[in-house]
Amino acid sequence: MSVQCGVCVIGGGPAGLAAAIAAEKEGAKVVLIEREARLGGILKQCVHDGFGLVRFGEKLAGPEYAERYLDLLKKTTVHVMLHTFVDNIRPHAMGWHLTVVTSEGMRHIIASAIVLATGCRERTARQVAIHGTRPAGLITAGAAQYYTNILGQLPGRRCVILGSGDIGLIMARRLTLEGAQVLGVYEAKPVPSGLPRNIAQCLNDFGIPLHLSKTVTQVFGSERLEAVEIAEVGSNMQPVNSVRERVACDALILSVGLIPENELAETLGVELHPVTKGPLCDQNGMTNVPGVFSCGNAAHVNDLVDYVSESGESAGRAAARYAAKERAYLDIVPDSSFLYAFPQRVDVTELGEKTVLFFRSRDECDRTRVIVKQNGRELFKKTYRKLRPPEMERVAVPITAVGPVTLEMEVLS
Amino acid sequence: MREFICITCPTGCHLTVEGSGDEAKVSGNECKRGEAFARAELTCPTRTICSTVRTAFGHAPMLPVRTDREVPKDCIPAVMRLIANVLVKEPIACGETVIPLDPVCEGTLIATSNLLVR
Numbered sequence: 097m098s099v100q101c102g103v104c105v106i107g108g109g110p111a112g113l114a115a116a117i118a119a120e121k122e123g124a125k126v127v128l129i130e131r132e133a134r135l136g137g138i139l140k141q142c143v144h145d146g147f148g149l150v151r152f153g154e155k156l157a158g159p160e161y162a163e164r165y166l167d168l169l170k171k172t173t174v175h176v177m178l179h180t181f182v183d184n185i186r187p188h189a190m191g192w193h194l195t196v197v198t199s200e201g202m203r204h205i206i207a208s209a210i211v212l213a214t215g216c217r218e219r220t221a222r223q224v225a226i227h228g229t230r231p232a233g234l235i236t237a238g239a240a241q242y243y244t245n246i247l248g249q250l251p252g253r254r255c256v257i258l259g260s261g262d263i264g265l266i267m268a269r270r271l272t273l274e275g276a277q278v279l280g281v282y283e284a285k286p287v288p289s290g291l292p293r294n295i296a297q298c299l300n301d302f303g304i305p306l307h308l309s310k311t312v313t314q315v316f317g318s319e320r321l322e323a324v325e326i327a328e329v330g331s332n333m334q335p336v337n338s339v340r341e342r343v344a345c346d347a348l349i350l351s352v353g354l355i356p357e358n359e360l361a362e363t364l365g366v367e368l369h370p371v372t373k374g375p376l377c378d379q380n381g382m383t384n385v386p387g388v389f390s391c392g393n394a395a396h397v398n399d400l401v402d403y404v405s406e407s408g409e410s411a412g413r414a415a416a417r418y419a420a421k422e423r424a425y426l427d428i429v430p431d432s433s434f435l436y437a438f439p440q441r442v443d444v445t446e447l448g449e450k451t452v453l454f455f456r457s458r459d460e461c462d463r464t465r466v467i468v469k470q471n472g473r474e475l476f477k478k479t480y481r482k483l484r485p486p487e488m489e490r491v492a493v494p495i496t497a498v499g500p501v502t503l504e505m506e507v508l509s
Numbered sequence: 510m511r512e513f514i515c516i517t518c519p520t521g522c523h524l525t526v527e528g529s530g531d532e533a534k535v536s537g538n539e540c541k542r543g544e545a546f547a548r549a550e551l552t553c554p555t556r557t558i559c560s561t562v563r564t565a566f567g568h569a570p571m572l573p574v575r576t577d578r579e580v581p582k583d584c585i586p587a588v589m590r591l592i593a594n595v596l597v598k599e600p601i602a603c604g605e606t607v608i609p610l611d612p613v614c615e616g617t618l619i620a621t622s623n624l625l626v627r
């Protein structure tokens with residue numbers, strides 16, 4: 097049995113929901129595929145508030161934000177397939193042929209364009225250097241969040257958190273509220289990687305210590321975690337041998353970073369960016385493979401869900417209008433003071449009045465002017481009181497078809 | 510001088526307060542809400558509490574909830590004790606009241622998901 101559609105969206109988180117709704121609005125027949133039993137993606141387990149300030153001007157909890165989009169989706173005729181996993185995607189005369197596994201067996205979907213909205217995954221213990229056994233109690237922050245908020249089970253009573261990413265900070269507060277003891281958050285770098293507001297409201301509000309330039313070097317325990325060894329980290333980012341201490345705990349929660357999920361994208365020949373680890377995209381999220389779009393955390397890790405929805409909308413709209421044609425590109429080239437800029441290029445045949453660019457600075461800097469130039473001419477400039485790598489900035493720039501675009505930074509005194 | 514990080518929006522401005530009471534001067538805020546936040550922190554800091562409550566529904570053991578307003582920070586432990594004793598038996602919709610908070614403070618606890626009704 098096969099279904100034909102204009103746009104097939106893979107992933108039912110905020111990016112995929114926005115993409116599906118926007119694609120139908122643009123006139124396409126849309127299929128939305130989600131492997132889990134419910135739509136909403138990671139928002140289902142993000143019970144804390146702070147979502148939707150940009151979109152709705154309200155501080156919503158994660159599930160509440162998802163409900164807004166689920167209400168909109170209900171009013172569409174988007175064909176939603178839950179419990180459905182994409183097995184493989186092959187080129188087809190009409191575009192793409194997707195083979196999917198559903199609870200009723202194998203199905204086939206023929207789509208003119210694909211939107212990849214598969215979100216991101218967490219770095220795990222295997223990707224950080226910790227010695228020792230792998231007893232129960234070693235868990236990523238996202239998994240801890242799933243246990244606590246979806247299943248109602250605490251991952252531990254005495255927890256150590258490694259990494260100061262936002263999910264770890266959010267979980268420090270969450271576990272404390274639920275009665276667990278959070279002994280401290282340990283960060284190998286000299287600066288925290290989470291947002292300042294999360295340091296304030298998740299750690300400081302509850303008196304949870306943040307230890308910078310410290311990391312976990314070893315875990316102890318055979319079946320269940322019993323303790324971890326903490327070491328100071330030198331300026332070369334290597335643990336200092338002489339300064340080590342042992343902390344008794346029954347859970348080590350890892351919040352050491354997120355990586356865009358692009359397994360499917362890679363099978364399609366989508367080229368990934370070395371820093372974002374997501375596809376190289378144009379302003380609509382179209383990858384180097386024509387007709388294949390990427391959005392949300394699959395494209396690059398976002399800190400604000402509002403921008404995730406925005407990227408889903410533009411990818412969904414562009415996928416609905418997608419037609420094979422001659423295209424011409426301009427590269428977006430940030431100077432070395434930026435960690436990255438997104439998108440990496442713009443399609444000049446698709447230029448709008450303004451093009452939305454996102455960037456992160458490589459280092460923390462005070463008073464800085466960011467200048468966007470095209471062909472050496474200033475298009476846009478803005479002075480920031482502070483730029484920090486964990487905080488992604490968004491600018492809308494009137495890019496035209498005339499020549500390469502550069503991003504420059506000028507540190508003001 | 511006291512310093513705060515404004516948690517009102519993701520910008521997270523670093524606020525500085527000089528002086529106290531009505532005389533207090535707030536700086537570092539990019540918008541007016543930052544000033545209001547700093548004043549509240551000095552007198553009566555408030556927070557929205559987000560959590561989950563147990564349900565009697567097999568497919569969804571926990572229902573996400575939050576306080577419908579910011580409540581005094583001092584009330585957090587008492588509100589969490591109220592939350593810990595809830596068992597939801599009705600299919601409460603997103604935005605509907607789970608319990609009133611009045612034994613502790615003003616406001617209600619509301620559901621933040623349609624998990625039980627969809």
Ligand SMILES: Cc1cc2nc3c(=O)[nH]c(=O)nc-3n(C[C@H](O)[C@H](O)[C@H](O)COP(=O)(O)OP(=O)(O)OC[C@H]3O[C@@H](n4cnc5c(N)ncnc54)[C@H](O)[C@@H]3O)c2cc1C
Nearest residue numbers: 107108109110111131137138146214215263392393400401
């Ligand atoms: C713990 C945490 C806290 C956050 N806190 C905030 C906050 O306070 N404020 C804020 O604005 N933002 C916050 N964010 C950011 C924001 O929530 C996320 O960036 C956003 O949810 C990402 O949306 P997404 O749709 O790209 O991905 P996801 O929500 O991860 O959705 C991806 C979906 O794709 C599905 N999928 C993946 N692969 C396949 C496949 N092969 N086949 C079928 N389906 C598939 C997954 O099951 C999932 O449902 C937070 C994020 C996290 C993780």
Ligand code: SF4
Nearest residue numbers: 515518521522540543
């Ligand atoms: S002062 Fe205004 S801009 Fe700054 S964090 Fe507070 S609300 Fe946001």
